[in-house]
Amino acid sequence: MAEVTREIIEEAIKGYIEPHLETDLVSAKSVKDVAIDGDKVKVSVVLGFPAKGIFDDVAAAVKAAVEGVDGVGSCDVDVSSKIVAHSVQKSLKPIDNVKNIIAVASGKGGVGKSTTAVNLALALSAEGARVGILDADIYGPSQPRMLGISGKPESKDGNTLEPMMSYHLQAMSIGFLIDEETPMIWRGPMVTQALEQLLNDTNWDELDYLVIDLPPGTGDAALTLTQQAPLSGAVIVTTANDLSLIDARKGLTMFEKVGVPVLGIVENMSYFTPPDLPDRRYHIFGQGGGERTARELGVDFLCEIPIDPRVVEGGDKGSPIVLEAPDSDVAAAFHGLAGKVARKLAVLAEATPQIADANITWVSS
Numbered sequence: 001m002a003e004v005t006r007e008i009i010e011e012a013i014k015g016y017i018e019p020h021l022e023t024d025l026v027s028a029k030s031v032k033d034v035a036i037d038g039d040k041v042k043v044s045v046v047l048g049f050p051a052k053g054i055f056d057d058v059a060a061a062v063k064a065a066v067e068g069v070d071g072v073g074s075c076d077v078d079v080s081s082k083i084v085a086h087s088v089q090k091s092l093k094p095i096d097n098v099k100n101i102i103a104v105a106s107g108k109g110g111v112g113k114s115t116t117a118v119n120l121a122l123a124l125s126a127e128g129a130r131v132g133i134l135d136a137d138i139y140g141p142s143q144p145r146m147l148g149i150s151g152k153p154e155s156k157d158g159n160t161l162e163p164m165m166s167y168h169l170q171a172m173s174i175g176f177l178i179d180e181e182t183p184m185i186w187r188g189p190m191v192t193q194a195l196e197q198l199l200n201d202t203n204w205d206e207l208d209y210l211v212i213d214l215p216p217g218t219g220d221a222a223l224t225l226t227q228q229a230p231l232s233g234a235v236i237v238t239t240a241n242d243l244s245l246i247d248a249r250k251g252l253t254m255f256e257k258v259g260v261p262v263l264g265i266v267e268n269m270s271y272f273t274p275p276d277l278p279d280r281r282y283h284i285f286g287q288g289g290g291e292r293t294a295r296e297l298g299v300d301f302l303c304e305i306p307i308d309p310r311v312v313e314g315g316d317k318g319s320p321i322v323l324e325a326p327d328s329d330v331a332a333a334f335h336g337l338a339g340k341v342a343r344k345l346a347v348l349a350e351a352t353p354q355i356a357d358a359n360i361t362w363v364s365s
Protein backbone atom coordinates (compact mmCIF):
# COMPACT_ATOMS: atom_id res chain seq x y z
CA MET A 1 0.00 0.00 0.00
CA ALA A 2 1.29 3.47 -0.87
CA GLU A 3 2.58 5.55 2.02
CA VAL A 4 0.23 8.36 2.98
CA THR A 5 2.01 11.72 3.08
CA ARG A 6 0.98 15.30 3.75
CA GLU A 7 1.47 16.07 0.05
CA ILE A 8 -0.94 13.34 -0.98
CA ILE A 9 -3.51 14.51 1.58
CA GLU A 10 -3.19 18.13 0.43
CA GLU A 11 -3.53 17.07 -3.19
CA ALA A 12 -6.81 15.37 -2.30
CA ILE A 13 -8.07 18.41 -0.38
CA LYS A 14 -7.20 20.60 -3.37
CA GLY A 15 -9.92 18.81 -5.32
CA TYR A 16 -12.50 20.63 -3.22
CA ILE A 17 -13.13 24.21 -4.28
CA GLU A 18 -14.78 26.11 -1.42
CA PRO A 19 -17.65 27.74 -3.31
CA HIS A 20 -17.39 31.21 -1.78
CA LEU A 21 -13.64 31.33 -1.54
CA GLU A 22 -13.62 30.28 -5.20
CA THR A 23 -10.39 28.47 -4.59
CA ASP A 24 -9.27 25.38 -2.70
CA LEU A 25 -8.36 25.37 0.98
CA VAL A 26 -4.68 24.58 0.41
CA SER A 27 -4.19 27.52 -1.96
CA ALA A 28 -6.10 29.73 0.48
CA LYS A 29 -3.54 28.64 3.13
CA SER A 30 -6.36 27.35 5.31
CA VAL A 31 -5.00 23.84 5.89
CA LYS A 32 -2.87 24.25 9.00
CA ASP A 33 -2.12 20.80 10.37
CA VAL A 34 -2.17 17.35 8.87
CA ALA A 35 -1.39 14.57 11.36
CA ILE A 36 -0.99 11.07 9.97
CA ASP A 37 -1.03 8.09 12.30
CA GLY A 38 -1.15 4.80 10.39
CA ASP A 39 -4.37 4.93 8.40
CA LYS A 40 -5.85 7.64 10.62
CA VAL A 41 -5.55 11.27 9.52
CA LYS A 42 -6.38 14.46 11.40
CA VAL A 43 -6.72 17.71 9.48
CA SER A 44 -7.09 21.12 11.01
CA VAL A 45 -8.60 23.82 8.82
CA VAL A 46 -8.44 27.45 9.91
CA LEU A 47 -10.52 29.75 7.72
CA GLY A 48 -9.54 33.39 7.45
CA PHE A 49 -13.12 34.58 7.75
CA PRO A 50 -16.01 34.05 10.17
CA ALA A 51 -18.01 31.10 8.89
CA LYS A 52 -19.85 29.26 11.64
CA GLY A 53 -22.58 28.52 9.11
CA ILE A 54 -20.29 26.47 6.83
CA PHE A 55 -18.02 24.69 9.33
CA ASP A 56 -19.98 21.44 8.95
CA ASP A 57 -19.99 21.58 5.14
CA VAL A 58 -16.25 22.24 5.00
CA ALA A 59 -15.52 19.46 7.49
CA ALA A 60 -17.65 16.98 5.52
CA ALA A 61 -16.05 17.92 2.19
CA VAL A 62 -12.50 17.60 3.54
CA LYS A 63 -13.31 14.34 5.30
CA ALA A 64 -14.76 12.86 2.11
CA ALA A 65 -11.76 14.02 0.04
CA VAL A 66 -9.19 12.60 2.47
CA GLU A 67 -11.02 9.34 3.06
CA GLY A 68 -10.97 8.82 -0.71
CA VAL A 69 -7.15 8.59 -0.60
CA ASP A 70 -5.71 5.14 -1.00
CA GLY A 71 -4.39 3.95 2.37
CA VAL A 72 -6.51 6.27 4.53
CA GLY A 73 -8.95 4.54 6.87
CA SER A 74 -10.58 7.48 8.59
CA CYS A 75 -10.16 11.23 8.79
CA ASP A 76 -11.11 13.68 11.55
CA VAL A 77 -11.45 17.29 10.55
CA ASP A 78 -11.38 20.26 12.85
CA VAL A 79 -12.62 23.57 11.38
CA SER A 80 -12.27 26.99 13.00
CA SER A 81 -11.80 30.61 11.90
CA LYS A 82 -9.21 33.18 12.64
CA ILE A 83 -9.75 36.51 10.98
CA VAL A 84 -6.66 38.06 9.49
CA ALA A 85 -5.88 41.73 9.30
CA HIS A 86 -5.62 43.20 5.86
CA SER A 87 -3.22 45.83 4.65
CA VAL A 88 -4.41 49.42 4.43
CA GLN A 89 -3.48 52.46 2.36
CA LYS A 90 0.31 52.74 2.24
CA SER A 91 0.67 55.94 4.25
CA LEU A 92 -1.65 54.90 7.06
CA LYS A 93 -1.22 52.79 10.12
CA PRO A 94 -3.94 50.36 11.15
CA ILE A 95 -5.94 51.24 14.26
CA ASP A 96 -5.11 49.26 17.38
CA ASN A 97 -7.70 46.59 18.13
CA VAL A 98 -9.33 46.75 14.69
CA LYS A 99 -8.32 44.10 12.14
CA ASN A 100 -10.39 45.15 9.14
CA ILE A 101 -12.29 48.30 8.31
CA ILE A 102 -14.98 48.04 5.65
CA ALA A 103 -16.43 51.23 4.20
CA VAL A 104 -20.01 51.12 2.95
CA ALA A 105 -20.42 53.94 0.46
CA SER A 106 -22.73 55.21 -2.24
CA GLY A 107 -22.53 57.88 -4.86
CA LYS A 108 -25.77 59.43 -3.69
CA GLY A 109 -28.09 59.49 -0.72
CA GLY A 110 -31.07 57.33 0.09
CA VAL A 111 -29.99 54.14 -1.70
CA GLY A 112 -29.81 52.05 1.47
CA LYS A 113 -26.27 52.56 2.65
CA SER A 114 -27.09 52.70 6.35
CA THR A 115 -29.42 49.72 5.99
CA THR A 116 -26.68 47.74 4.25
CA ALA A 117 -24.03 48.78 6.78
CA VAL A 118 -26.01 47.70 9.83
CA ASN A 119 -27.29 44.43 8.36
CA LEU A 120 -23.86 43.55 6.99
CA ALA A 121 -22.42 44.16 10.47
CA LEU A 122 -25.06 41.98 12.11
CA ALA A 123 -24.63 39.20 9.55
CA LEU A 124 -20.84 39.18 10.11
CA SER A 125 -21.47 39.03 13.83
CA ALA A 126 -23.87 36.10 13.36
CA GLU A 127 -21.00 34.12 11.83
CA GLY A 128 -19.04 34.55 15.02
CA ALA A 129 -16.94 37.67 14.32
CA ARG A 130 -16.43 40.60 16.67
CA VAL A 131 -17.96 43.53 14.86
CA GLY A 132 -18.35 47.26 15.30
CA ILE A 133 -20.20 49.91 13.36
CA LEU A 134 -19.13 53.51 12.96
CA ASP A 135 -21.77 55.89 11.73
CA ALA A 136 -19.70 58.46 9.86
CA ASP A 137 -22.71 60.28 8.52
CA ILE A 138 -22.09 63.47 10.43
CA TYR A 139 -24.98 65.30 8.80
CA GLY A 140 -27.64 62.63 9.14
CA PRO A 141 -26.63 59.91 11.58
CA SER A 142 -29.06 57.01 11.42
CA GLN A 143 -27.41 54.17 13.33
CA PRO A 144 -28.68 55.21 16.79
CA ARG A 145 -32.25 54.80 15.52
CA MET A 146 -31.54 51.71 13.42
CA LEU A 147 -29.90 49.97 16.37
CA GLY A 148 -32.38 51.31 18.91
CA ILE A 149 -29.67 52.95 21.01
CA SER A 150 -30.26 56.01 23.11
CA GLY A 151 -28.12 57.65 25.78
CA LYS A 152 -24.60 58.91 25.69
CA PRO A 153 -21.35 56.95 25.53
CA GLU A 154 -19.30 56.83 28.71
CA SER A 155 -15.80 58.21 28.95
CA LYS A 156 -13.66 56.51 31.57
CA ASP A 157 -10.61 58.75 31.23
CA GLY A 158 -12.06 61.98 29.87
CA ASN A 159 -10.32 61.47 26.50
CA THR A 160 -11.71 58.33 24.96
CA LEU A 161 -15.25 57.03 24.50
CA GLU A 162 -16.63 53.60 25.24
CA PRO A 163 -18.62 52.27 22.28
CA MET A 164 -22.34 51.77 22.84
CA MET A 165 -23.52 48.16 22.63
CA SER A 166 -26.47 46.80 20.70
CA TYR A 167 -27.06 43.20 19.59
CA HIS A 168 -23.37 42.41 20.32
CA LEU A 169 -22.25 45.21 18.00
CA GLN A 170 -19.96 47.94 19.27
CA ALA A 171 -21.37 51.17 17.90
CA MET A 172 -20.28 54.80 17.69
CA SER A 173 -22.12 57.69 16.07
CA ILE A 174 -22.11 61.45 16.19
CA GLY A 175 -25.80 60.95 16.93
CA PHE A 176 -24.89 59.79 20.46
CA LEU A 177 -23.03 63.01 21.13
CA ILE A 178 -25.24 65.73 19.72
CA ASP A 179 -28.78 66.75 20.41
CA GLU A 180 -31.04 65.49 17.65
CA GLU A 181 -33.13 68.66 17.80
CA THR A 182 -30.19 70.99 17.19
CA PRO A 183 -28.97 70.95 13.62
CA MET A 184 -25.20 71.04 13.47
CA ILE A 185 -23.42 73.37 11.14
CA TRP A 186 -20.20 71.67 10.25
CA ARG A 187 -17.38 73.20 8.31
CA GLY A 188 -14.66 71.17 6.58
CA PRO A 189 -12.03 71.01 9.34
CA MET A 190 -14.66 70.33 12.00
CA VAL A 191 -15.96 67.37 10.03
CA THR A 192 -12.47 65.94 9.66
CA GLN A 193 -11.80 66.35 13.33
CA ALA A 194 -15.12 64.89 14.43
CA LEU A 195 -14.64 61.84 12.21
CA GLU A 196 -11.08 61.40 13.37
CA GLN A 197 -12.19 61.41 16.98
CA LEU A 198 -15.08 59.02 16.47
CA LEU A 199 -12.78 56.52 14.80
CA ASN A 200 -9.62 56.86 16.85
CA ASP A 201 -10.86 57.91 20.25
CA THR A 202 -13.37 55.11 20.63
CA ASN A 203 -12.16 52.21 22.74
CA TRP A 204 -12.96 49.52 20.19
CA ASP A 205 -12.64 46.17 21.91
CA GLU A 206 -10.74 43.69 19.70
CA LEU A 207 -12.75 44.02 16.51
CA ASP A 208 -12.44 41.64 13.58
CA TYR A 209 -14.46 44.05 11.44
CA LEU A 210 -15.45 47.67 11.78
CA VAL A 211 -18.13 48.61 9.28
CA ILE A 212 -18.25 52.32 8.45
CA ASP A 213 -21.51 53.83 7.26
CA LEU A 214 -20.08 56.60 5.11
CA PRO A 215 -21.82 59.88 4.43
CA PRO A 216 -23.53 59.89 1.02
CA GLY A 217 -21.70 60.98 -2.10
CA THR A 218 -18.14 61.93 -2.74
CA GLY A 219 -18.08 65.19 -0.81
CA ASP A 220 -15.67 66.36 1.87
CA ALA A 221 -16.69 64.01 4.64
CA ALA A 222 -16.59 60.89 2.47
CA LEU A 223 -13.27 61.92 0.96
CA THR A 224 -11.75 62.58 4.36
CA LEU A 225 -12.58 59.07 5.42
CA THR A 226 -11.30 57.37 2.31
CA GLN A 227 -8.03 59.25 2.57
CA GLN A 228 -7.48 59.03 6.28
CA ALA A 229 -9.16 55.96 7.70
CA PRO A 230 -7.09 52.81 7.26
CA LEU A 231 -9.56 50.88 5.12
CA SER A 232 -9.32 47.25 4.07
CA GLY A 233 -11.99 47.51 1.40
CA ALA A 234 -15.15 49.23 0.28
CA VAL A 235 -18.63 48.12 -0.68
CA ILE A 236 -20.63 50.40 -2.97
CA VAL A 237 -24.40 50.43 -2.69
CA THR A 238 -26.56 51.45 -5.61
CA THR A 239 -30.07 50.98 -6.95
CA ALA A 240 -30.79 49.74 -10.45
CA ASN A 241 -31.70 53.01 -12.16
CA ASP A 242 -29.19 54.79 -14.33
CA LEU A 243 -28.67 57.86 -12.22
CA SER A 244 -27.59 55.78 -9.24
CA LEU A 245 -25.17 53.94 -11.46
CA ILE A 246 -23.49 57.12 -12.62
CA ASP A 247 -23.11 57.97 -8.95
CA ALA A 248 -21.76 54.52 -8.13
CA ARG A 249 -19.04 55.15 -10.67
CA LYS A 250 -18.01 58.31 -8.83
CA GLY A 251 -17.85 56.34 -5.60
CA LEU A 252 -15.64 53.75 -7.20
CA THR A 253 -13.22 56.34 -8.55
CA MET A 254 -12.95 57.89 -5.10
CA PHE A 255 -11.66 54.61 -3.64
CA GLU A 256 -9.45 53.72 -6.57
CA LYS A 257 -7.65 57.05 -6.29
CA VAL A 258 -6.54 56.26 -2.75
CA GLY A 259 -5.78 52.60 -3.44
CA VAL A 260 -8.58 51.06 -1.40
CA PRO A 261 -9.82 47.83 -2.98
CA VAL A 262 -13.47 47.95 -3.97
CA LEU A 263 -14.91 44.61 -2.90
CA GLY A 264 -17.87 45.07 -5.19
CA ILE A 265 -21.26 46.56 -5.87
CA VAL A 266 -24.50 45.81 -4.03
CA GLU A 267 -27.73 46.55 -5.83
CA ASN A 268 -30.38 47.45 -3.27
CA MET A 269 -34.14 47.57 -3.84
CA SER A 270 -33.62 45.31 -6.86
CA TYR A 271 -37.10 43.84 -7.07
CA PHE A 272 -40.31 43.34 -5.16
CA THR A 273 -41.99 40.01 -4.53
CA PRO A 274 -45.57 40.43 -3.26
CA PRO A 275 -46.16 38.13 -0.27
CA ASP A 276 -49.16 36.54 -2.04
CA LEU A 277 -47.20 35.95 -5.28
CA PRO A 278 -43.95 34.41 -4.03
CA ASP A 279 -42.79 33.43 -7.53
CA ARG A 280 -43.00 36.92 -9.00
CA ARG A 281 -40.21 39.48 -9.11
CA TYR A 282 -41.14 43.03 -10.10
CA HIS A 283 -38.05 44.99 -11.06
CA ILE A 284 -39.32 48.42 -10.15
CA PHE A 285 -36.11 50.36 -10.90
CA GLY A 286 -35.09 48.30 -13.93
CA GLN A 287 -33.24 45.03 -14.17
CA GLY A 288 -29.61 44.05 -14.22
CA GLY A 289 -28.19 47.58 -13.94
CA GLY A 290 -25.95 46.87 -10.95
CA GLU A 291 -24.48 43.81 -12.58
CA ARG A 292 -23.88 45.66 -15.83
CA THR A 293 -22.11 48.53 -14.09
CA ALA A 294 -20.00 46.14 -12.08
CA ARG A 295 -18.94 44.45 -15.30
CA GLU A 296 -18.18 47.76 -17.02
CA LEU A 297 -16.17 48.98 -14.07
CA GLY A 298 -14.36 45.69 -13.67
CA VAL A 299 -15.46 45.01 -10.10
CA ASP A 300 -17.51 42.18 -8.62
CA PHE A 301 -21.25 42.25 -8.40
CA LEU A 302 -21.91 41.16 -4.83
CA CYS A 303 -25.68 40.76 -4.57
CA GLU A 304 -29.20 41.97 -5.22
CA ILE A 305 -31.26 42.95 -2.21
CA PRO A 306 -35.02 42.85 -2.68
CA ILE A 307 -37.47 45.49 -1.52
CA ASP A 308 -39.30 44.57 1.64
CA PRO A 309 -41.43 46.96 3.73
CA ARG A 310 -40.10 45.24 6.86
CA VAL A 311 -36.72 46.90 6.16
CA VAL A 312 -38.33 50.28 6.82
CA GLU A 313 -40.28 49.11 9.87
CA GLY A 314 -37.28 47.33 11.38
CA GLY A 315 -35.05 50.35 10.74
CA ASP A 316 -37.51 52.67 12.43
CA LYS A 317 -37.96 50.59 15.54
CA GLY A 318 -34.33 49.69 16.08
CA SER A 319 -34.53 46.09 14.92
CA PRO A 320 -32.71 45.62 11.59
CA ILE A 321 -34.24 43.10 9.18
CA VAL A 322 -31.54 40.46 9.68
CA LEU A 323 -32.90 40.17 13.23
CA GLU A 324 -36.49 41.30 12.67
CA ALA A 325 -37.25 38.85 9.84
CA PRO A 326 -34.39 36.33 9.82
CA ASP A 327 -36.17 34.08 7.33
CA SER A 328 -36.79 36.82 4.77
CA ASP A 329 -35.09 36.96 1.38
CA VAL A 330 -33.56 40.28 2.39
CA ALA A 331 -31.94 38.72 5.47
CA ALA A 332 -30.64 35.86 3.31
CA ALA A 333 -29.18 38.38 0.87
CA PHE A 334 -27.35 40.19 3.68
CA HIS A 335 -25.96 36.91 5.05
CA GLY A 336 -24.73 36.07 1.56
CA LEU A 337 -23.16 39.51 1.27
CA ALA A 338 -21.38 39.13 4.62
CA GLY A 339 -19.97 35.79 3.53
CA LYS A 340 -18.62 37.23 0.30
CA VAL A 341 -17.14 40.32 1.92
CA ALA A 342 -15.40 38.32 4.65
CA ARG A 343 -13.99 35.79 2.19
CA LYS A 344 -12.77 38.46 -0.20
CA LEU A 345 -11.00 40.23 2.63
CA ALA A 346 -9.46 36.95 3.77
CA VAL A 347 -8.11 36.25 0.28
CA LEU A 348 -6.79 39.83 -0.03
CA ALA A 349 -5.14 39.58 3.38
CA GLU A 350 -3.30 36.41 2.42
CA ALA A 351 -2.18 38.07 -0.82
CA THR A 352 -1.05 41.37 0.71
CA PRO A 353 0.23 41.08 4.24
CA GLN A 354 -0.32 43.92 6.65
CA ILE A 355 1.71 47.00 5.78
CA ALA A 356 2.73 48.90 8.86
CA ASP A 357 5.69 50.76 7.47
CA ALA A 358 4.70 54.28 8.37
CA ASN A 359 4.08 55.82 11.69
CA ILE A 360 1.27 57.96 10.45
CA THR A 361 -2.20 57.67 11.75
CA TRP A 362 -5.10 60.05 11.17
CA VAL A 363 -3.92 63.51 10.27
CA SER A 364 -6.33 66.40 10.47
CA SER A 365 -6.07 68.67 7.50
Ligand SMILES: Nc1ncnc2c1ncn2[C@@H]1O[C@H](COP(=O)(O)OP(=O)(O)OP(=O)(O)O)[C@@H](O)[C@H]1O
Binds near residue numbers: 108110142307
Ligand atom coordinates in the same frame (compact mmCIF):
# COMPACT_ATOMS: atom_id res chain seq x y z
N1 LIG B 1 -34.30 46.76 0.53
C1 LIG B 1 -35.12 47.69 1.02
N2 LIG B 1 -36.48 47.52 1.03
C2 LIG B 1 -37.30 48.49 1.52
N3 LIG B 1 -36.87 49.63 2.04
C3 LIG B 1 -35.55 49.86 2.07
C4 LIG B 1 -34.59 48.92 1.57
N4 LIG B 1 -33.36 49.43 1.74
C5 LIG B 1 -33.53 50.65 2.32
N5 LIG B 1 -34.82 50.91 2.53
C6 LIG B 1 -35.40 52.13 3.12
O1 LIG B 1 -35.01 53.24 2.32
C7 LIG B 1 -34.69 54.36 3.13
C8 LIG B 1 -33.26 54.80 2.86
O2 LIG B 1 -32.38 53.78 3.33
P1 LIG B 1 -31.06 54.16 4.15
O3 LIG B 1 -31.34 55.13 5.22
O4 LIG B 1 -30.41 52.87 4.51
O5 LIG B 1 -30.27 54.84 2.95
P2 LIG B 1 -28.93 55.72 2.98
O6 LIG B 1 -28.27 55.49 1.66
O7 LIG B 1 -28.17 55.45 4.20
O8 LIG B 1 -29.54 57.17 3.04
P3 LIG B 1 -28.78 58.55 3.43
O9 LIG B 1 -28.07 58.95 2.22
O10 LIG B 1 -29.92 59.44 3.79
O11 LIG B 1 -27.88 58.25 4.57
C9 LIG B 1 -34.95 53.93 4.57
O12 LIG B 1 -36.23 54.31 4.96
C10 LIG B 1 -34.85 52.41 4.51
O13 LIG B 1 -35.62 51.78 5.50
Ligand SMILES: [Mg+2]
Binds near residue numbers: 137
Ligand atom coordinates in the same frame (compact mmCIF):
# COMPACT_ATOMS: atom_id res chain seq x y z
MG1 LIG C 1 -27.58 56.73 5.75
